[in-house]
Amino acid sequence: MNFVILTKDAGLARRIEESLVLCRASGEAFADEIDMLRTLRRKVYDLTVIDARATDAASSAVVTWRQCHSRQDTPLLVVGSFADPATLFQWYEAGATDILSLQFNANEFYVRATRAVLGNARPVDRDPPTLCVGPYTLHKAYCVVELRGKEIQLTPREFATAWLFFSNAGVSLTRAMVAKSIWGSETECVDRTIAQHIYKLRTKLALGAEHGVTLRTVYSVGYRLEVSSSRELAHARFERACARAPFVSTAAHAVLV
Numbered sequence: 001m002n003f004v005i006l007t008k009d010a011g012l013a014r015r016i017e018e019s020l021v022l023c024r025a026s027g028e029a030f031a032d033e034i035d036m037l038r039t040l041r042r043k044v045y046d047l048t049v050i051d052a053r054a055t056d057a058a059s060s061a062v063v064t065w066r067q068c069h070s071r072q073d074t075p076l077l078v079v080g081s082f083a084d085p086a087t088l089f090q091w092y093e094a095g096a097t098d099i100l101s102l103q104f105n106a107n108e109f110y111v112r113a114t115r116a117v118l119g120n121a122r123p124v125d126r127d128p129p130t131l132c133v134g135p136y137t138l139h140k141a142y143c144v145v146e147l148r149g150k151e152i153q154l155t156p157r158e159f160a161t162a163w164l165f166f167s168n169a170g171v172s173l174t175r176a177m178v179a180k181s182i183w184g185s186e187t188e189c190v191d192r193t194i195a196q197h198i199y200k201l202r203t204k205l206a207l208g209a210e211h212g213v214t215l216r217t218v219y220s221v222g223y224r225l226e227v228s229s230s231r232e233l234a235h236a237r238f239e240r241a242c243a244r245a246p247f248v249s250t251a252a253h254a255v256l257v
Helices: 010-019 033-040 061-068 085-093 106-121 156-166 175-182 191-205 230-234 248-253
Strands: 002-006 026-030 047-051 076-080 098-101 130-133 136-139 144-147 150-153 172-174 213-218 222-227 237-239
Touching: 002 010, 002 033, 010 026, 010 106, 026 033, 033 061, 047 061, 047 106, 061 156, 061 175, 076 106, 085 098, 098 106, 130 156, 136 156, 144 156, 156 175, 156 191, 156 222, 172 175, 175 191, 175 222, 191 213
Parallel strands: 002 026, 002 047, 047 076, 076 098
Antiparallel strands: 130 136, 130 237, 136 144, 144 150, 172 222, 213 222
């Protein structure tokens, strides 16, 4: 088993590594989310561990990046001290497989981690995550978008961008949000790069008035996916095992740069 940890607590990283010694696990620890994302983009792990003191469920770059990329379904264990049930629910809604208190013992962490990894390896008797908005259906596992029954193949990054906007229909997303969710960094992506991907997405998906779904540029802010009628937007839905939209909870603040 190989695992990755986001924490600023070197002692916690050592405790986790010692807990997994029985399964001959090897791990890497990161104190900064952006550094961790750079590694996640090129390397696959069996287990991801997040110290809740290092970030939070609502603004975690790792969480939003995982939600937009189809292959980032690695089990996620969250460790921390939680003052109220609402915080625990937020982490589960953000995709946590399991949550442990900081006072965990070695045996407890070993069992929870092993069960999470084995559970992820079993075949799942359900269809992959699917998102429907207007006449569009997005199939996350295959990076395919259906438009009125016609399949449109996208690259993984193009699909991740489409998933981000379609799962946040009606919400203005800043360029920084897009860069952070799709590229895993605000500094490695310039406006021109984002604009090029938006152009390709509009062209490939034929976004516009004809199909009732438009990807608009919001001056000095970023972009917003608009559905022509409020009725269609109300019926935008996740089907089966779909993750929660990453920015829904902050929609009221999404227009801030």
